[in-house]
Amino acid sequence: MTDFLCPLCRAPLAIGPQAWTCPQRHSFDVAREGYVNLLPVQHKRSLEPGDSAEMVLARRNFLEAGHYQALREAAVALLAPLRVHCLLDLGCGEGYYSSAFRTVVPEVIGLDIAKPAVRLAAKRIRNIAWLVASGALLPLADGAVDMVTSLFSPLPLAEFSRVLKPGGHVLVITPAAEHLLSLRERLFDEVRAHEPDKFIAAFDAQFELQQRQALTFPLRLTLPALKDLLMMTPYAWKAKPERRAALEAGEAGATLDTAAAFTLMLFRKRLDR
Secondary structure, eight states: OOOBBOTTTOOBOEEOSSEEEOTTOOEEEBOTTSOEEOOOGGGOSSSSOSSOHHHHHHHHHHHHTTTTHHHHHHHHHHHGGGOOSEEEEETOTTSHHHHHHTTTOSEEEEEESOHHHHHHHHHHOOSSEEEEOOGGGOSBOTTOEEEEEEESSOOOHHHHHHHEEEEEEEEEEEEOTTTTHHHHHHHOSSOOOOOTTHHHHHHTTTEEEEEEEEEEEEEEEEHHHHHHHHHHSTHHHHSOHHHHHHHHTOOTTOEEEEEEEEEEEEEEEOTTO
16 A cells, blocks of 8 residues: 655654554544545645636536547556556546556555535446545655656656656656647637647656647537536636636537647656656
8 A cells, every 4th residue: 555644744654544644643534436636725826726616617517528538548558568557647637547547557546625626536436546636745755656647737856756766757747838729719819829839848857758639620519518628728717807707608500620739758857756
């Protein structure tokens, strides 16, 4: 079993069926749904950090409709040959990708700062360790995992390096330059291209890039799917309100055609780090 740390004193946690406790008697209950909240109030920057319940449900609806299934399959195909034993999925959300990783990895930890997302994931998927916690200070011992995945999530590289075993891997998935381009052109006066390459330089000191894969596929979105997509992304508050309203006011049965484009990057921790 992976070594987990108390978020308050950084001592090892003893895993119990009802609560996780440390030698300093800090205790964290196992919720009815099966997750553990390791995000103390003093580590929060807001009352309810992370995605809202509305964003979580919109993302669940969108993903379960299969719109990003090709991305999930590509990520699993990349992981399968690595023979990973323990994987941390940072920013796991409602568990769509975490559950797929569990088909090729014996032990998966799903971690997110948003309690609504982790609660939903734990309620539906039982063979994963679900945690509400901060990626800025991971509640994991040094060298605890073989792999970290970050899909559209923050990249605390010092923490990645600390919790990874020597030679461990990081999988980063990020939007490519043309991701949802035709949709973004209808939402913004000026469209800024996504820049996946900006991550590579930041990784260079501690990691080496081993694989890079581009993935593009068409999307035909019905009006409900379009609304879910807008709600689950930063477009929900960054887009011009009148432009978003115009898109969401489309006729029933209408569809919008666009394309999803992603960059998958597999990094390996340098052996001297």
